[in-house]
Amino acid sequence: MESKNQPMLQAIDLSKRYEDGHLALDNLNLTVETGQVYAMLGGNGAGKTTAINLFLNFIEPTTGQAVVDGIVTHEEPLKAKERIAYVSENVMLYPNFTALQNVDFFVKLGGKTKYTKEDYRKVLLRVGLQEEAHDRRLKGFSKGMRQKCGIAIAILKDAKAILLDEPTSGLDPKAAFEFIHLLNTLREEGKAILMSTHDIFRAKEVADIVGIMNLGKLVMQRTKDELVGEDLEKLYVEFMAGYMDEVA
Amino acid sequence: MFSVLFEKELKSIFLSPKFVATFGVCSLLILLSVFVGIQEYKNEVDQYNTAVQLSEQQMMGESSWWGIENVVFRKPSVMQVFVSGVNNDIGRSAEISTWVEPKLENSNYSSDTLFAVFRFVDLTFIFQVVLSLFAILFTYDAINGERERGTLKLALSNAVPRAQYVLAKFAGSWVGLTVPLIIPLLVAMLMVMIFGIPMDGGDWARVLTLIGSSILYFTFFIAFGLLVSAFTKRSAVSFLVLLVAWVCLVLIVPRAATMTAGQIAPVTSVAELESQKDRFRTDRWRAYGMQRSKLWEERRTAMEGMTEQERNDYMAANRQAWDEEEATARDATMDEMNEHSRKLDEELRNEKMAQEKLAFTLSRFSPASAYKLTAMNLADTGTSLKNEYEDAMKDYRTTFTQFVETKREEDRRANRGRRGPGSNANDDEPLDLAELPRFDAPKQTYKEAVEPTIIDLGILSVFSVLAFAGAFLSFIRYDVR
Numbered sequence A: 001m002e003s004k005n006q007p008m009l010q011a012i013d014l015s016k017r018y019e020d021g022h023l024a025l026d027n028l029n030l031t032v033e034t035g036q037v038y039a040m041l042g043g044n045g046a047g048k049t050t051a052i053n054l055f056l057n058f059i060e061p062t063t064g065q066a067v068v069d070g071i072v073t074h075e076e077p078l079k080a081k082e083r084i085a086y087v088s089e090n091v092m093l094y095p096n097f098t099a100l101q102n103v104d105f106f107v108k109l110g111g112k113t114k115y116t117k118e119d120y121r122k123v124l125l126r127v128g129l130q131e132e133a134h135d136r137r138l139k140g141f142s143k144g145m146r147q148k149c150g151i152a153i154a155i156l157k158d159a160k161a162i163l164l165d166e167p168t169s170g171l172d173p174k175a176a177f178e179f180i181h182l183l184n185t186l187r188e189e190g191k192a193i194l195m196s197t198h199d200i201f202r203a204k205e206v207a208d209i210v211g212i213m214n215l216g217k218l219v220m221q222r223t224k225d226e227l228v229g230e231d232l233e234k235l236y237v238e239f240m241a242g243y244m245d246e247v248a
Numbered sequence B: 001m002f003s004v005l006f007e008k009e010l011k012s013i014f015l016s017p018k019f020v021a022t023f024g025v026c027s028l029l030i031l032l033s034v035f036v037g038i039q040e041y042k043n044e045v046d047q048y049n050t051a052v053q054l055s056e057q058q059m060m061g062e063s064s065w066w067g068i069e070n071v072v073f074r075k076p077s078v079m080q081v082f083v084s085g086v087n088n089d090i091g092r093s094a095e096i097s098t099w100v101e102p103k104l105e106n107s108n109y110s111s112d113t114l115f116a117v118f119r120f121v122d123l124t125f126i127f128q129v130v131l132s133l134f135a136i137l138f139t140y141d142a143i144n145g146e147r148e149r150g151t152l153k154l155a156l157s158n159a160v161p162r163a164q165y166v167l168a169k170f171a172g173s174w175v176g177l178t179v180p181l182i183i184p185l186l187v188a189m190l191m192v193m194i195f196g197i198p199m200d201g202g203d204w205a206r207v208l209t210l211i212g213s214s215i216l217y218f219t220f221f222i223a224f225g226l227l228v229s230a231f232t233k234r235s236a237v238s239f240l241v242l243l244v245a246w247v248c249l250v251l252i253v254p255r256a257a258t259m260t261a262g263q264i265a266p267v268t269s270v271a272e273l274e275s276q277k278d279r280f281r282t283d284r285w286r287a288y289g290m291q292r293s294k295l296w297e298e299r300r301t302a303m304e305g306m307t308e309q310e311r312n313d314y315m316a317a318n319r320q321a322w323d324e325e326e327a328t329a330r331d332a333t334m335d336e337m338n339e340h341s342r343k344l345d346e347e348l349r350n351e352k353m354a355q356e357k358l359a360f361t362l363s364r365f366s367p368a369s370a371y372k373l374t375a376m377n378l379a380d381t382g383t384s385l386k387n388e389y390e391d392a393m394k395d396y397r398t399t400f401t402q403f404v405e406t407k408r409e410e411d412r413r414a415n416r417g418r419r420g421p422g423s424n425a426n427d428d429e430p431l432d433l434a435e436l437p438r439f440d441a442p443k444q445t446y447k448e449a450v451e452p453t454i455i456d457l458g459i460l461s462v463f464s465v466l467a468f469a470g471a472f473l474s475f476i477r478y479d480v481r
Ligand SMILES: Nc1ncnc2c1ncn2[C@@H]1O[C@H](COP(=O)(O)OP(=O)(O)OP(=O)(O)O)[C@@H](O)[C@H]1O
Pocket: A018, A019, A020, A022, A023, A024, A042, A043, A044, A045, A046, A047, A048, A049, A050, A051
């Protein structure tokens, strides 16, 4: 295992200016330790997905670094990606493959080749995908069902860090509830989890650290302890508004 | 890692419903085309045999070597089952006579115009047009489709080297699309054997080389589809781009090249050529006639003042010399005319060859042309087929004429003093054709057939490698989002 003092996920002065000149991420600094859940809040276009894409080296940073387990992602992307599991906003899989076939393919790409079909089924059940759907083609799957497959794939990859881009979008209340339970388990297993979400209540419930982003900047960051007794929704609205005032 | 990607690629091809449908149609087309090819070949062989027999019977029916006419026929080639080339367009028979150069006439399409309307679709056409489209249909969204679907992001969130990803994409598509094609092709080969098409070792070698070339051509389109899909973000765009490119490469470039070559290197028209020959012939005959009348004038002058008796004696004494002189002069004139028309024909042929070469060179910018040229060269049903045959027929004409000349000479000797030339010693007996030289159909060896294809196969390989290299480089920098 890595040394305790080295954070698993770290953004250091991370900025991204897109080709069209838009500054989507402005000097982001954040740290997620092993066994921590970091929830990124923020309105549409705040830069959450941009930050996650930088960790995955889908885009190159304009300045700064995204670091995974001590590895600078844009310098050694493959090594960094070995340590990351990822669930996108809208999990898309192969429509002609069954759930199991999809899981099998992506988990193998993640470098895990020892699993049996039963292992897949167990995890799929754990994330709430009912048994009868396992051997069905993805064609008829709802967004939530696909999301569950995506989460199962991430769990099976068994990486040290997990990046979740709005993982609960599309999940029904029961599945969302179970997902929070799942996050707690993963945290206990020692994963470092960075997730973006619009769900303020769940964020407060599960996160060790909550960050609020606006227009590419991290405008607020509180730990769970600091949030005890606070109304996060009020804080959120205040910070967004305050920041807007500042900008104006 | 590679094998995981490769396997998935195969699986996704085989599981896609469009694969089953398209593959079924393509297989059917291949089988149908070879089947029809076999039937047509058999038909042509029958026709050929009948025609040869008829011509022989006709010759046997002749009572003298003086009136003999010979017609030779182009022998159907087994390779036309796969590559019809110009087989149906050029003539199937040529008259061999002392007076005119042999010329192939009576093509399939000129006698059966209905077939010209619904042209025979051969294996080459299926590969050139149908299967190249098929390749595009399966690769146009190879990369950008994965991006649109979002699967590329998920795949590349893992430690997957992009080089391996694109390589597996290519290898997977190639194997997934090519190997299934081998099945109908093998069945087609089986059909050829079952129907007893007389293929020798060289023919099989040609067919195998043809299949190899077809797959190389197919490979180009797979790589090309990959290239365009790795160069564009949206599959709708890549599909359109590929369709336009396909139309250009398969339909436009070859024709445009031919038209351009026609402009740059024009060829004397047949009508022009004939009139040139005609003019020369008329001139020569006129000169000959004038020379004759001058000569007779001189002879008349020489005989002036002779008595009737003296004149008859003089003429009898000179008759043979005069006859021989006249024959020599006539032969010389004819030789001169033949030489002239041979020269004109050769000039025309050179012009045509220059134009053809230019057209081929230009058209090679399209892999479709390179492929078609390869196929026609391998099958020897290309533009050179006509020349090959006409050359062989000219050679045969020389042998034939010489043979007939000797026979006539023999006749003349046997009949001298009895009856005039033009009658056989034994009128009612058929001619003995056993010694008559036969026409041998020219046939290229495998080596001769393959040699000219090397350049085109090289071009196809280069095109394929370039397309894949382009796809590779483009994908290394591809924006996966
Ligand atoms: N490829 C791109 N080129 C230019 N601008 C982009 C590009 N991708 C994103 N942006 C812009 O960057 C900003 C941040 O986008 P991002 O997707 O990171 O937001 P987000 O916080 O994930 O929003 P949401 O909650 O809607 O998912 C937005 O203003 C967006 O328009």
